[in-house]
Amino acid sequence: MNRTLAVGAFALSGALTLSLSAPALANDADVIKRGSCTGASDWKLKASPENGRIEVEGEVDSNVNGQTWRWRLRHNGDLSARGVAVTKPPSGSFDVRRLMVNAPGTDRVVWRARNPQTGEVCRGSLRF
Amino acid sequence: MSATEGPTKTARPGRRRPVVQFVAVGLVLASALAVLTGWFSQRAAQDEAVQDAKSTTELLARAVVVPALPSGPALTSAAELDRFDRLIRRRLRGADVLRVKLWDASGTVLYSDEPRLIGQQFELADEQRRVLATGGTDAEVSDLSKSENVYERPLGRVLEVYTRVEGADGEPLMFELYYAYDDVAVRAGRVRGAFLPIAVGGILIFLVVTVPLVWLLARRLDEASSERERLLRAAAQASDAERRRIARDLHDGVVQDLAGTSFALSASARDVAGGTPLDRGRLRQGLEDAASGVRHSLRSLRSLLVEIYPPDLTGPSLPSALDDLLAPASANGVDVSVELADTSELSDAAAGLIWRTAQECVRNALRHADPRTVRLTLAIHHHLDAPALARLEIADDGTGFDAGQPSDSHHFGLRGLRDLATEAGGSLVVTSSPAAGTTVVLEVPA
Numbered sequence: 378m379n380r381t382l383a384v385g386a387f388a389l390s391g392a393l394t395l396s397l398s399a400p401a402l403a404n405d406a407d408v409i410k411r412g413s414c415t416g417a418s419d420w421k422l423k424a425s426p427e428n429g430r431i432e433v434e435g436e437v438d439s440n441v442n443g444q445t446w447r448w449r450l451r452h453n454g455d456l457s458a459r460g461v462a463v464t465k466p467p468s469g470s471f472d473v474r475r476l477m478v479n480a481p482g483t484d485r486v487v488w489r490a491r492n493p494q495t496g497e498v499c500r501g502s503l504r505f
Numbered sequence: 506m507s508a509t510e511g512p513t514k515t516a517r518p519g520r521r522r523p524v525v526q527f528v529a530v531g532l533v534l535a536s537a538l539a540v541l542t543g544w545f546s547q548r549a550a551q552d553e554a555v556q557d558a559k560s561t562t563e564l565l566a567r568a569v570v571v572p573a574l575p576s577g578p579a580l581t582s583a584a585e586l587d588r589f590d591r592l593i594r595r596r597l598r599g600a601d602v603l604r605v606k607l608w609d610a611s612g613t614v615l616y617s618d619e620p621r622l623i624g625q626q627f628e629l630a631d632e633q634r635r636v637l638a639t640g641g642t643d644a645e646v647s648d649l650s651k652s653e654n655v656y657e658r659p660l661g662r663v664l665e666v667y668t669r670v671e672g673a674d675g676e677p678l679m680f681e682l683y684y685a686y687d688d689v690a691v692r693a694g695r696v697r698g699a700f701l702p703i704a705v706g707g708i709l710i711f712l713v714v715t716v717p718l719v720w721l722l723a724r725r726l727d728e729a730s731s732e733r734e735r736l737l738r739a740a741a742q743a744s745d746a747e748r749r750r751i752a753r754d755l756h757d758g759v760v761q762d763l764a765g766t767s768f769a770l771s772a773s774a775r776d777v778a779g780g781t782p783l784d785r786g787r788l789r790q791g792l793e794d795a796a797s798g799v800r801h802s803l804r805s806l807r808s809l810l811v812e813i814y815p816p817d818l819t820g821p822s823l824p825s826a827l828d829d830l831l832a833p834a835s836a837n838g839v840d841v842s843v844e845l846a847d848t849s850e851l852s853d854a855a856a857g858l859i860w861r862t863a864q865e866c867v868r869n870a871l872r873h874a875d876p877r878t879v880r881l882t883l884a885i886h887h888h889l890d891a892p893a894l895a896r897l898e899i900a901d902d903g904t905g906f907d908a909g910q911p912s913d914s915h916h917f918g919l920r921g922l923r924d925l926a927t928e929a930g931g932s933l934v935v936t937s938s939p940a941a942g943t944t945v946v947l948e949v950p951a
Binding site for chain 1: 582583584586587588591594619
């Protein structure tokens with residue numbers, strides 16, 4: 378029974394995670410993905426066209442102010458940008474915006490953030 | 506007077522003409538200078554702007570591009586392009602750069618701030634190949650018809666500057682920047698604005714200063730020309746009148762006398778050849794009359810010769826020359842009185858002018874005034890603090906004339922003498938009125 382409940386809970390959480398990380402179109406050309414981190418935090422990754430480039434916005438919302446996160450953006454598998462950010466009030470979150478060159482074909486963008494104090498990791502990706 | 510006013514009035518347009526020509530030439534020169542200054546300013550500003558663009562491009566290439574290039578092959582991944590793009594865009598912000606391109610030797614655009622160009626390949630021009638091969642920097646106005654410049658067409662006229670850089674692995678690359686050509690025009694305008702007032706203003710100031718001087722010079726030349734023309738006309742009229750007078754004198758005097766003598770001699774010859782007894786007394790009287798007529802003709806011819814070609818007049822010879830001059834008047838029954846001071850100290854110029862004045866006055870009196878008396882007085886006035894002054898006065902009791910009326914042709918001689926007296930530092934005054942005779946007074950330095 379407990380095993381059945383555990384499997385059911387896992388399946389439910391997986392379905393929830395899948396539904397949360399499904400693309401949500403704010404603009405016809407925008408691509409947005411959301412998801413949950415390994416802890417209590419959530420992440421968001423958005424890509425939108427910007428004068429022939431791709432404007433990429435990565436966000437982590439932990440509801441805790443003052444947390445330090447190390448973040449990275451990968452573009453087609455290579456490191457495009459990285460840095461350190463601190464969550465700020467009122468929502469205890471941070472976001473990062475970077476422009477990427479729109480390479481020929483489909484571009485794959487990966488967003489990864491890690492809290493070195495708690496070990497929590499957020500990871501998401503999209504294709505544009 | 507009317508004879509002297511006429512030429513002055515007609516000469517005014519002639520006086521204006523050289524001034525107008527001078528101003529016109531000056532304005533043409535100023536205009537040409539303005540055009541040349543504009544052209545040279547344009548060239549100088551263009552050269553300066555191009556040189557500045559080259560220096561800026563070389564500086565950005567060394568300070569921004571080379572340090573930003575990744576190690577290994579240049580810009581082969583999307584992430585490298587992202588980092589390079591962000592860096593270049595941040596560093597070139599506010600640098601008046603319209604376009605950035607980074608080429609490899611094959612003509613492939615490795616990077617551009619216009620992402621659609623990245624990865625495209627174009628034919629490189631010879632100058633670009635040379636820069637890639639040998640280094641250096643070159644600049645030219647972009648040929649917007651080329652396919653590589655398709656995205657620059659909306660930018661208008663642009664100046665492209667390219668220089669060679671090397672990737673981390675030593676690969677030769679060409680860094681190219683595009684600038685607005687309007688900056689060159691703006692700079693040319695500034696240079697032209699700085700030099701134009703100096704160049705053109707100098708000419709205009711020169712014109713403003715010199716036009717009054719040219720006007721004055723033209724007026725003096727015009728007046729001198731008018732005076733010369735008047736004197737020439739007077740001289741021609743005087744010469745013509747003189748020839749007529751000589752012809753008339755010869756016809757009325759010597760020719761008539763010689764004709765009479767000829768008739769008398771012919772009559773005497775007929776008496777000698779005739780069959781009648783020879784009346785020696787009558788023959789002698791006829792011959793003496795003929796001799797007297799010939800002597801009279803000789804005197805008349807001598808007086809005429811003196812008038813035509815005056816003797817070399819000096820102070821000492823002036824009294825005898827005046828006697829010869831007055832001889833015809835005496836011969837015509839005019840009562841002539843002469844009162845002369847000592848003329849031995851007179852200068853030749855003064856003696857000549859006195860003789861000519863006397864000649865003109867006596868001639869006018871005999872010809873026009875029908876006088877009974879002619880009185881000639883020559884005095885020398887000595888002053889302690891000034892040069893001696895010779896004063897000639899010739900007065901007749903003839904018909905006279907209205908001295909206030911404009912002069913007719915036979916008074917040109919007096920006008921000419923007045924000019925000569927003025928030039929000699931003296932004066933000539935004519936006093937006359939109808940039926941009251943004429944008095945002419947000449948005063949000249951002795």
